[in-house]
Amino acid sequence: MRYALNVQYRGKNYAGSQIQFEGGKQISQPTIQGELEKAISTLIRVGRYEAETDGVAGISANNAKKDANNIRPIKTIFSGRTDRGVNSLGQVAHFDYDKEIVASDFIYHVNEILPEDISVSDLRVVPQSFHAQKSAKARYYRYELINRRYKQAFDGDILRVKYDLDIERMQCALNFLLGEHDFSSFKSSGTLNPSKVCFISRAEVEKQGDRVFIHLEGNRFLYNMVRTIVGTLLEIEGHKLPAEHMKNVLEAKDRRKAGQTVSPYGLTLMKVEY
Numbered sequence: 001m002r003y004a005l006n007v008q009y010r011g012k013n014y015a016g017s018q019i020q021f022e023g024g025k026q027i028s029q030p031t032i033q034g035e036l037e038k039a040i041s042t043l044i045r046v047g048r049y050e051a052e053t054d055g056v057a058g059i060s061a062n063n064a065k066k067d068a069n070n071i072r073p074i075k076t077i078f079s080g081r082t083d084r085g086v087n088s089l090g091q092v093a094h095f096d097y098d099k100e101i102v103a104s105d106f107i108y109h110v111n112e113i114l115p116e117d118i119s120v121s122d123l124r125v126v127p128q129s130f131h132a133q134k135s136a137k138a139r140y141y142r143y144e145l146i147n148r149r150y151k152q153a154f155d156g157d158i159l160r161v162k163y164d165l166d167i168e169r170m171q172c173a174l175n176f177l178l179g180e181h182d183f184s185s186f187k188s189s190g191t192l193n194p195s196k197v198c199f200i201s202r203a204e205v206e207k208q209g210d211r212v213f214i215h216l217e218g219n220r221f222l223y224n225m226v227r228t229i230v231g232t233l234l235e236i237e238g239h240k241l242p243a244e245h246m247k248n249v250l251e252a253k254d255r256r257k258a259g260q261t262v263s264p265y266g267l268t269l270m271k272v273e274y
Helices: 032-046 061-070 103-113 167-175 225-238 244-252
Strands: 002-009 087-096 118-126 138-147 179-182 197-208 211-218 267-273
Touching: 002 032, 032 087, 032 103, 032 118, 103 118, 138 197, 138 225, 167 197, 167 211, 167 225, 167 244, 211 225, 225 244
Parallel strands: 087 267
Antiparallel strands: 002 087, 002 118, 138 211, 138 267, 179 197, 197 211
């Protein structure tokens, strides 16, 4: 059976969402995927979350210990990669397991095992054809920053912009990103995918008090694309450039024309649509 789950996390303490390899060897730094797979594999050995079989809920701990060596570690597939420091409220992952799982028990037990900054909020059975990454139709990211001259004790790691931001000009700049375009100007060199074309269906900015939220939704995003778009917005604001500068950067298809890639703190994967 194939199961899909929603994963929430704070990315500050992890080297991104995906297990990473270098020279064919797995990097030892902690990742969201690594912690999730470890937690699920632990539950597989205990079996307390399984549906009742012959009047017995799951399997006993003693039997689990005997069978542990015969149980293959669970492997998960994520909807997409998030970088070090990026958060999630709506990451989706899937895994295969040949027994029926009681969702409420699974969610409780896996969250007891996971670190405090990672949690599972939902588990459901999906068709075998479902693929967390390939079946995704859209992804929604939100970037949060602080627009205030002075710091406050609870600002944390969120980016603070000291000069006044013109929300109307920022929105005009974002409007140039709507639709299907080649986003080469906003792509960092780390991506292995040769395709640079994305379709952006939502590009909005709003201000709530001293917090500014930038909402971007599209069918796909290139490596560091959201953070570079935000950096370009801040370049426009910092130098009082016209909103059309965003259009010029987009059409240039040249990373050197865009702004800096801003801090990952404040970036959250909000939702994945299927």
